[in-house]
Amino acid sequence: MTEESIGRSFAAGIVGVLAILASCAAVAAPEYAEVRPGVALVFPRDDGAHPAYRTEWWYITGWARDRSGRELGVQVTFFRNRPGVAEANPSAFAPRQLLFAHAAVADALHGRLRHDQRAARAGFGLAGAAEGLTDIAIGDWSLRATDRGYAARIPAQGFTLDLAFRVTQPPLLQGAGGYSRKGPAPAQASYYYSRPHLAVSGTVTIDGAPIAVEGEAWLDREWSSEYLSPEAEGWDWAGINLADGGALMAFRIRDRHGGTLWAGGTLRRGDGTVRTFAPHEIAFTPLRSWRSPRTDADYPVAMGVRAGDIELRLESLMDDQELDSRATVGTVYWEGAVRATGGGRTLGRGYLELTGYWRPLKL
């Protein structure tokens, strides 16, 4: 056997081994795109979906008011998920991209959250999230870009939302120019921007009775491949449209012992200047808890939030704003309209989100 032939067969062996490794990798773990710092977000491109990442959401929460002054909390959320299975499957049904949606109306007169949900795999023109612009739908539920902002149409069980959201301010980039860390490891991060102070107008139909409403909402857009660190149990999050035109976002990720694993927040003042908070500058303090009669989960529905030198007290519009989404994303959480007060005055309105109180959250 010549040296040359030995070299050739050795090379062939290496190629073979590499091929096997590559095929194993393809089966074992899909290649999710990684969230990196220093990537500039581009609009409207980044309004659209980012299917290469594992998880993504379009999260609208807001307060609406009818002519009589009755106040309603409104939530419209679309999730996109790439489960990383069946990626090589040529079937048109291959569940490469999944879509979920939650919608809810909080009405203090009703006392309990009206909510509904949808789930589907993308495909057949029945469900999908477009790239490059906001256009996401599951059946007859949709959230789409309009000339001046967004429009949501949600015909749900017991209520229908038909709302326009007009953009009044530039996007608020969270974290470092949209790179928002969620844990001690740099990869535990998301691309994250918000659109506070969306002007709401449209119709909320409850039990067949249409109610013309106006109000103010908040859009969160976030996508990532590694959101939560394995030790995380859940998070507390608040997004508040401040009365002076400012906006405050604060979150903390809790560990399994109730401690804080990571935290962050951003304040944009009425004059447009932005302050980003370091983890130690954020604190969430439960003030009052409410136990769900359905799941026995205890939620801190009144919460003190400190971000730097700002201290806010968040009080829920009503206690029971628990959303059972076991049928779609497999979890139960609390997503509630809250008033922000400080020094005896109402400083803003927004939403408080409490996850991981039912069971540790898995994304």
Add this chain to the structure above:
Amino acid sequence: MAHVPAPRLRGTLRATAGALAGHKGRVLVTIVAIALGVALGYAVQLVNRVAVNEFGQAVQTLSGTADLAMRGPRGGFDEHLFGEIARLPEVAAASPIVEVEARIPGRDDALRVLGLDVFRAGLIQPGLVPEAAESLDTLRDDTIFLNAAAMDWLGARTGDLVPMQVGTQVIRLRVAGSVPAEGHAQPLAVMDIAGAQWRLARIGRLTRIEVRARPGADVAALERRVAAMLPPGVAVERPAAAIESTLRLSRAYRVNLNVLALVALFTGGLLVFSTQALTVVRRRPYLALLRVLGVTRGGLVGLLLVEASAIGAIGALAGLLGGYGLAQLVLEIVGPDLGSGFFRGLAARATFEAAPAALFFALGVATALFGSLAAASEAARTEPAQALRAGDEERAFGRLAPTAPGIGFIALGALLTAAPPVRGLPIFGYVAIACLLVGTILLIAHIARAAFRRMPVGRNPPARLAVLQLRGAPGQATVSLAAIVASVSLLVSMAIMVASFRQSLDAWLEHVLPADLYVRAGRTGDTAFLPPDVQQAIAALPGVRRVEFLRSERLLLDPERPQIVLLARAIDATTAPLRLPLVRSADLPAGGAPPAWVSEIAADVYGLAVGQEIVLPIAGRRVRFRVAGVWRDYARQQGAVVIERALYAELTGDRDANDAAIYLEPHASPDAVIRALRARIPGAAELETALPSEIRRRSLKIFDRTFAVTYALEAAALAIGLMSLSSSFGALVLARRREFGVLRHLGLTRTQVGAMLATEGAIVSALGLAVGTALGWVISLILIHVVNRQSFHWSMDLHVPWTSLAAFTATMLALASLTALVSGRQAMGAGVLRAVKEDW
């Protein structure tokens, strides 16, 4: 009866009961006969109820809350239809399904696999949503979820790998959890729809779409709208309709079994008639005495009917219990389809059902009442003074046989054989059989008298006495004759029918299996097939002269009916008579629509005649064919149509095959070819090879299993025949004790009296057997050409099983003589001599 003082009536009843107790044996036999009929009928009913329930529940689980379901050919339809349907504004939810019968290597039955979109199935068929420890497993394409029955059947647990044959390859899917599928007793597997499409070779295809309409939507309007969107060969239906169309397939079989049960009851009724007639005759003086003592005619009839209904009630009760036990046994051993193969894999327990129980109880009692009506009214009509005289019994027997209606019944029966089926059931065929039976029994007395008159009187004293006795008193024999004729004719007719069927099946198998060797991708399931490269490899094997490949598919021609089988094979006008057992054919003009050969069942069900046009929905298109011939098919109950394979491949692009018929070189051995096949063709381990002789043997085995119920009924008929024979002889002998006494006084030995009795028995049975066999032959013709043709649409050639009939006749004859002899022995104790004194 009102003026009969109560204490006396009670005494009368007690006395009657005492009289019955004296006929313990006969009463017992009668009870058993009624019980047998009731048991058979009730068991068939219970088993069928279980099958219907099970099947209904299974459909309920599969369809969930769907208002409409779309289904088409077995191979499915284009998946784009799903998007169009789901987008309709009236549709609240639509669930796409890929259903596959997956072949499991080494198993005889296939596993039903449903490929589902869990998100959509959850909205309509929540019972089918898998329970997974890891929720992502419900979306993977290498995982599968089993219901309890499937876990059991496969002996699999979560984490195990289940092998499945796809094409000629074996894939392995991981069991990642269970499917609740409440009420679905058959093995069932669920996996993700994309995984099923990909792994089970169904990319781009769906087999079903379940749809739920929006609340308040007009479902009928939606149904019409959807129907207009469907490609040819795909139909929309209400889920309940699916249950009906499948049950319709087995209806004829069930009805036939029920008729057999009624036949058993009828035989039981005949037995009641013979027993009651004889006991009434035997008790004539006693009953007359009751009349003299003041019991009215009506009272006497009432008394005898109470007696009969008591017998009927006891028999019917025993029958209900027996039927329940029988049903349980059948369910455990044969399954709820009674061995017919219609509901594969169902397993369940019978539950006591009140309504059919009441019905069959009433039938049992009614049978006993009708059986004793003639005897009771005869006893009542008789003037007491006359009845109290000796030797009056013969007069009574004479009146038991009405004459004129007999011919009328037979004529009516003959006419009715020409009547068409009623809703697919041979109702008039059965009525014709009943008419012939009743007519013959009514005429039996005349036949007997004529036969005995023509019988030569021998020299031998016992034989001479026997013939003379029969000539002098033919009435006594007619009762036994009626019972023998009824049971023998039913038995002979069934024997001839089953033998004809078996023989025709055998001949058919020979015709449809002309090749030397058969290779199948898999006998069961629709995931196994021979891809083109494997086909080429088979054709290139050494020793192989020629191979004919066959592709099968199932098409939906009529949503009311199960899918028809489409067989695509190498065939043309010249080879058709060689390949198919044609019963009718025609030369079609060249250049017209391509030829299709339909099975007899398909021709009957879809009203197709030779030369007529038939439109088949193939590959989503309506393709015209012309019927070039009708062939006999015993294998596919839902109907089959054969077309040229080249044309099928051209229409569908499907070049796979299910079976290969291999013709060998003159000196090649099948074993060597099989070895070469196993050695050279990848995946050949999963291919099934069979010699025609093996297939034939297996098919006949299945036939015998299917007819196991019939064989059981034949045995029952035989038992009833023998019982009635012994019962009536026993009664006769008892009634003639005085005569035997006289004969003994006249110097005949006991042996001679015994010989006389045996001769009488032999003569009566011979006549009964002759008439019964002749009638049986006629009935078998009706069974073959009317009942079977109308119920199952298949024709068969008459084949009389001479050997077994001869053996049966000889046995019956011997048993009859023996019975007569034994009865005589019992009756000829010391009492016989004294019995002579009874009259003086």
